[in-house]
Amino acid sequence: METEKLAFRLVNDDESALAEIIDRFTPLVSTVIYNMANGSLSTADLEELTSDTFVTLWYHRKQVQIDKLKGFLCCIAKNKARDRLKSVRRHATVSIEDEDMDFEDGMMVSEEIENKLVTEALYKALEEIGEPDREIIIRHYYYYQSSTEISEKIGMKSETVKSRIKRAREKLKALLSERGFVR
Numbered sequence: 093m094e095t096e097k098l099a100f101r102l103v104n105d106d107e108s109a110l111a112e113i114i115d116r117f118t119p120l121v122s123t124v125i126y127n128m129a130n131g132s133l134s135t136a137d138l139e140e141l142t143s144d145t146f147v148t149l150w151y152h153r154k155q156v157q158i159d160k161l162k163g164f165l166c167c168i169a170k171n172k173a174r175d176r177l178k179s180v181r182r183h184a185t186v187s188i189e190d191e192d193m194d195f196e197d198g199m200m201v202s203e204e205i206e207n208k209l210v211t212e213a214l215y216k217a218l219e220e221i222g223e224p225d226r227e228i229i230i231r232h233y234y235y236y237q238s239s240t241e242i243s244e245k246i247g248m249k250s251e252t253v254k255s256r257i258k259r260a261r262e263k264l265k266a267l268l269s270e271r272g273f274v275r
Contacts, residue, residue, distance in 0.1 A: 099161040102153050110153075113161070114146050120162070121145050121169045127234060128173035130211050131204070132180060141176060145169045166235065210273055217267040224248070225260040232257055 101109035125141045145168045156164050218226050224246060231237040231245065243250040
């Protein structure tokens, strides 16, 4: 209810509501961006994307549905991160000589490349499992929602959500195994 009041104030051009939203939802937005980045962006990029998310929220405040502020924020954050990652990938090059160089955090270039390949394979596999399983898996593992929360959001029984999570995990494992990512 408190979030809905904040959203209502935001939609009605209350700048103090934006300040409260920033205070309240910065950890959520930062987590979404961090998870999307999967180690591919610098701390400065993560902070910039978090700020950009709230700027975009302000510019699009009239489009916010009062009861969906959190989801709207997460979508903005996800899109900002995805756009930045596309930009980074477009300009990224790795030479053979760099293969043995360490990154700042100690990760080798080959490990970083492998992580990106696994991430891309996972995204493709998620697309293949279809809806509503894709949404359920994303809500459960990406947004850390419980079966009960998911069931409320998508209008499905909690037990059904639990069984769909289990079956979707098995499908993902099989798809990733076919592609050589799971032994």
